[in-house]
Amino acid sequence: MAPGFGSWRMEPPGAEDASTSSAYADQGPLARLLSKLKQFKALAADKDLANSELAPLVRALPLDTELQQLLAKFHWYPGHNFTTTVDLANLKGALQKYKYIKIGQLGSGSYGVVHKAINRETNELLAIKKVVHSIENGLSDSTIREISTLRELQHDNIVRLKDIIATVNGSHVHLVLEFLDCDLRHYLDTYAEASDINRIKSIVFQILRGIRHAHANSIMHRDLKPQNVLVGVRSGNVKITDFGLARCFLPNEDRAYTERVVTLYYRAPELLLGAQHYTSSVDLWSVGCIMAEMINFEPLFKSDSEIGLLFRMFERLGTPTPDAWHEVSGLAYYSENFPRFAPRRFEDLVPRLAGDAAGMDLLRRMLCYDPRQRITASEALMHPWFNGVTV
Numbered sequence: 416m417a418p419g420f421g422s423w424r425m426e427p428p429g430a431e432d433a434s435t436s437s438a439y440a441d442q443g444p445l446a447r448l449l450s451k452l453k454q455f456k457a458l459a460a461d462k463d464l465a466n467s468e469l470a471p472l473v474r475a476l477p478l479d480t481e482l483q484q485l486l487a488k489f490h491w492y493p494g495h496n497f498t499t500t501v502d503l504a505n506l507k508g509a510l511q512k513y514k515y516i517k518i519g520q521l522g523s524g525s526y527g528v529v530h531k532a533i534n535r536e537t538n539e540l541l542a543i544k545k546v547v548h549s550i551e552n553g554l555s556d557s558t559i560r561e562i563s564t565l566r567e568l569q570h571d572n573i574v575r576l577k578d579i580i581a582t583v584n585g586s587h588v589h590l591v592l593e594f595l596d597c598d599l600r601h602y603l604d605t606y607a608e609a610s611d612i613n614r615i616k617s618i619v620f621q622i623l624r625g626i627r628h629a630h631a632n633s634i635m636h637r638d639l640k641p642q643n644v645l646v647g648v649r650s651g652n653v654k655i656t657d658f659g660l661a662r663c664f665l666p667n668e669d670r671a672y673t674e675r676v677v678t679l680y681y682r683a684p685e686l687l688l689g690a691q692h693y694t695s696s697v698d699l700w701s702v703g704c705i706m707a708e709m710i711n712f713e714p715l716f717k718s719d720s721e722i723g724l725l726f727r728m729f730e731r732l733g734t735p736t737p738d739a740w741h742e743v744s745g746l747a748y749y750s751e752n753f754p755r756f757a758p759r760r761f762e763d764l765v766p767r768l769a770g771d772a773a774g775m776d777l778l779r780r781m782l783c784y785d786p787r788q789r790i791t792a793s794e795a796l797m798h799p800w801f802n803g804v805t806v
């Protein structure tokens with residue numbers, strides 16, 4: 416029977432999630448009810464429809480007090496079934512929330528809080544990112560970007576989006592993500608094994624694989640930093656997250672992007688110099704900064720201001736000249752009066768790589784001023800430094 420009661424409207428982005436009924440077939444009664452609810456496109460159903468379509472599935476739920484109270488808000492009473500029109504959209508949202516038990520906070524960042532949670536039926540660990548948006552304006556650009564990006568990018572080195580909880584007229588959405596033990600910042604600060612060169616190689620390799628996949632799908636991350644890289648401590652898995660600032664790009668397309676995107680330490684020089692047109696190569700600069708930081712135990716370039724950060728780069732890599740980077744003199748914040756520094760020896764910048772010519776070569780290619788000459792993710796993955804890496 417076609418559900419056809421109540422007002423019709425667009426589903427929130429991603430609400431018709433990939434997890435169709437068949438994906439839930441082997442799961443518990445809650446997942447089966449949710450799967451059924453996801454098939455309804457209407458926001459509400461009268462009680463006869465709700466009772467014929469949903470009541471058997473509701474009766475199969477293990478009814479605890481919490482669930483009983485939740486269902487009462489939707490006019491369900493044991494023995495009586497649904498007693499009046501059911502707000503299907505909000506019932507779905509409420510049950511989705513009930514499905515996950517929050518067990519702690521993982522982080523709070525620019526867009527909202529991230530909680531650790533457990534799936535009540537499967538005991539699977541998850542991370543739930545609450546993203547706030549205003550009722551008037553709907554989902555913010557960055558939320559829509561994050562959702563559409565994660566839904567598109569299915570890769571071992573990119574965090575998996577498992578579910579989206581979006582209540583109608585609510586002021587936030589919840590992104591349900593696979594859980595990893597910690598972010599790379601915490602990993603580097605906590606685990607001694609993080610300093611091992613082979614471990615570093617594996618981490619850089621996995622970041623590059625995730626980034627190659629994103630770039631192959633015309634998506635750049637634009638905010639790669641240790642806090643946005645997740646690590647499974649025992650599994651050794653590394654996955655990129657926080658695609659809030661990612662956006663689609665078309666290769667070679669001359670499009671103006673907003674400048675202030677990559678968090679300072681990992682920000683590419685063309686962004687600091689005010690380039691309006693930039694490419695996915697900004698992510699490779701960030702990977703270079705992350706690699707150097709893992710090797711040195713501290714950020715390679717560190718400053719609170721953009722000009723300060725540029726000068727830190729110049730002191731280490733030399734002041735860029737139009738000879739080596741043709742477009743540099745045309746960038747908004749470039750000045751011919753920049754102090755002139757000669758490049759330092761790479762051995763001195765990353766002393767632990769002093770005897771490792773391949774490692775230094777790769778890093779030099781990632782930290783190449785000219786974005787056009789900077790190594791791409793695919794090229795980097797074939798670099799001899801990774802010979803023998805099995806992840």
Ligand SMILES: Nc1ncnc2c1ncn2[C@@H]1O[C@H](COP(=O)(O)OP(=O)(O)O)[C@@H](O)[C@H]1O
Nearest residue numbers: 522524525526529542592593594595598642657
């Ligand atoms: N799937 C996850 N597993 C474990 N920790 C996570 C997960 N997602 C996020 N976190 C933690 O929460 C922090 C903030 O999440 P993030 O998605 O980067 O949000 P923001 O946009 O606020 O930076 C991360 O730096 C990380 O420490």
Ligand SMILES: [Mg+2]
Nearest residue numbers: 524642643657
């Ligand atoms: Mg983040």
